[in-house]
Amino acid sequence: MTDVIKLTYKVDGEDFTRAGEASSDLKGKLKKMNVPPDAIRKVAIAMYEGEINMVIHAHGGEITVEISKDCITMVLADRGPGIKNVELAMQAGYSTAPDNIRTLGFGAGMGLPNMKKYTDEMKIDTELGVGTTVTMRVNIA
Amino acid sequence: MTVKELIDSGLFGVINEGENPDCEVTKVYACDLLSFAMSKAVSGSAWFTVMGNMNTIAVAVLTECSCIILCEGAALDETGLQKAQQQGVTVLKTALPIFEAALLLHEKLK
Ligand SMILES: Nc1ncnc2c1ncn2[C@@H]1O[C@H](COP(=O)(O)OP(=O)(O)O)[C@@H](O)[C@H]1O
Numbered sequence: 371m372t373d374v375i376k377l378t379y380k381v382d383g384e385d386f387t388r389a390g391e392a393s394s395d396l397k398g399k400l401k402k403m404n405v406p407p408d409a410i411r412k413v414a415i416a417m418y419e420g421e422i423n424m425v426i427h428a429h430g431g432e433i434t435v436e437i438s439k440d441c442i443t444m445v446l447a448d449r450g451p452g453i454k455n456v457e458l459a460m461q462a463g464y465s466t467a468p469d470n471i472r473t474l475g476f477g478a479g480m481g482l483p484n485m486k487k488y489t490d491e492m493k494i495d496t497e498l499g500v501g502t503t504v505t506m507r508v509n510i511a
Numbered sequence: 512m513t514v515k516e517l518i519d520s521g522l523f524g525v526i527n528e529g530e531n532p533d534c535e536v537t538k539v540y541a542c543d544l545l546s547f548a549m550s551k552a553v554s555g556s557a558w559f560t561v562m563g564n565m566n567t568i569a570v571a572v573l574t575e576c577s578c579i580i581l582c583e584g585a586a587l588d589e590t591g592l593q594k595a596q597q598q599g600v601t602v603l604k605t606a607l608p609i610f611e612a613a614l615l616l617h618e619k620l621k
């Protein structure tokens with residue numbers, strides 16, 4: 371693998387039946403490329419949490435993934451409401467998810483903490499009323 | 512114990528027989544919140560929960576759980592069932608509470 375492979379996913383903000391599809395697809399592709407299982411697991415966890423956040427908090431968006439021989443970079447961009455207090459949002463257990471979302475098993479407030487924990491670098495750019503872009507990198511050991 | 516052996520044991524009812532009969536059931540995992548399951552369930556886990564919807568199926572696929580066991584008589588909703596069938600995920604059921612059901616399997620796996 372010498373080149374950088376680039377993938378894009380549209381995430382539908384209304385469709386819960388498809389939430390997680392981008393993560394599943396990426397996981398399948400990484401497996402075929404023989405990326406080490408440990409890195410795949412980290413990417414799958416981080417990407418799933420990010421994808422779900424786009425669906426439940428931001429009406430969907432777009433994910434770009436770059437796979438090189440050293441690392442996998444995921445950029446999740448949405449035009450949702452933005453995050454008022456990033457430090458607070460990053461705290462384990464903090465969630466603004468409404469009850470109807472919670473009854474589906476979401477809203478543990480562990481999404482952003484998981485994304486941080488399972489990636490080597492994570493950056494959140496957000497502006498109220500404009501949107502949020504989360505950039506995450508997982509190194510391939 | 513494989514998924515097929517678990518099904519044949521009759522310990523739990525069957526909602527959907529997946530495409531992984533030979534998959535080894537390696538561990539017992541129990542939680543209803545998806546973010547916890549996503550990070551803590553490992554490949555081969557039998558996942559005990561009361562959440563029977565498509566998101567449970569999606570997380571089971573991503574974490575490579577060997578099967579899902581819906582406890583307390585919880586049902587798998589229609590879209591969840593469709594997704595389980597499409598993705599070949601084994602989903603079982605029991606009227607038992609989560610702890611008792613998980614303990615049953617834990618004893619069997621010893
Ligand atoms: N893409 C996003 N757009 C707007 N708000 C977000 C986004 N991602 C996360 N948030 C905010 O940060 C909070 C914490 O996120 P997270 O840790 O994933 O927990 P949960 O999704 O379970 O609520 C969310 O409840 C929400 O208020």
Ligand SMILES: [Mg+2]
Binds near residue numbers: 419422479481
């Ligand atoms: Mg979240």
